[in-house]
Amino acid sequence: MIRFEHVSKEYPDGTKAVDDLHFTINKGEFFVLIGPSGCGKTTTLKMINRLIELSQGNIYIQEKNVSEYDIHSLRWNIGYVLQQIALFPHMTIAENIATVPELKKWRKSDINKRIDELLTMVGLDPKKFRERKPDELSGGQQQRVGVIRALAADPDIILMDEPFSALDPISRQQLQDDLLTMKKQIHKTIIFVTHDIHEALKLGDRICLMKDGTVVQIDTPEQIINHPANEFVQHFLKTENDTSEWEDELVERLLQWIIPNPTPSYSLKTISTQEKLSALLSILARDGEIAVEHDNKIIGTVTSHTVIQYLASLEEGRA
Structure with a gap:
């Protein structure tokens, strides 16, 4: 061709x-x-x-x-x-x-x-x-x-x-x-x-x-x-995959801080638990809150405040 x-x-x-x-x-x-x-x-x-x-x-x-x-x-x-x-x-x-x-x-x-x-x-x-x-x-x-x-x-x-x-x-x-x-x-x-x-x-x-x-x-x-x-x-390939593994681990730990809420506002953006960290942070930076989906069901929300709490917990763990 x-x-x-x-x-x-x-x-x-x-x-x-x-x-x-x-x-x-x-x-x-x-x-x-x-x-x-x-x-x-x-x-x-x-x-x-x-x-x-x-x-x-x-x-x-x-x-x-x-x-x-x-x-x-x-x-x-x-x-x-x-x-x-x-x-x-x-x-x-x-x-x-x-x-x-x-x-x-x-x-x-x-x-x-x-x-x-x-x-x-x-x-x-x-x-x-x-x-x-x-x-x-x-x-x-x-x-x-x-x-x-x-x-x-x-x-x-x-x-x-x-x-x-x-x-x-x-x-x-x-x-x-x-x-x-x-x-x-x-x-x-x-x-x-x-x-x-x-x-x-x-x-x-x-x-x-x-x-x-x-x-x-x-x-x-x-x-x-x-x-x-x-x-x-x-x-x-290795540079990209190393970043991916680090992101996956961080997202998995961050999503432990989900606020249970099966019926969030319809206007919220939705993100899967399989998404990358960059996707989650991009939406939070703009909207302040995001609905989280797992197995095609909304399981709760993550907010900017959630992220701050999570980062604070990491610092406490290092202290």
């Missing part, structure tokens, strides 16, 4: 962003690019739709060199989702989604049908959301619209550049789950850039781990975990 043949990108000052990339992304594959900041993953993504022109080598889509495509046709047939949601603020949600289908001269009836179909797919009722403006939506809802806008004209390829990294942890997890569900429905080739190894392992069919502009390992999540190619891969 997409083939990189000895692709490099070097800037006029001599900086080499990527160096001799040589791999294939299969049709219908969810392919994740990951690595430390500055490793070349976003440059690699942007060379596919020629937002960045390569310096050496060739990239092929369906056996045709991307340099041979008309630039507008190339980009119209590749969906693109950014970290910065970039919805047009003066347009309604329906108008945002319709942008590329209108440019491609779709019939109005087909565009309207597509808008309703896509909004429904991501759990946004068309009757409620079609005529709203972006600033009337939450960050997670806006990013859902950003994703389906990229799908609107039914492209074969979707590029996603750290699309969830600016969201709060709860919205991020929900969108990851939505994307996994959509993946089964839409059968697109998705190239996804992230710096989060947990996100990569959750979403990817294969993961391409990069360092200093080169590919270190391309493999399935299982192979990456069980058969890391070298010490860099081992360290990359």
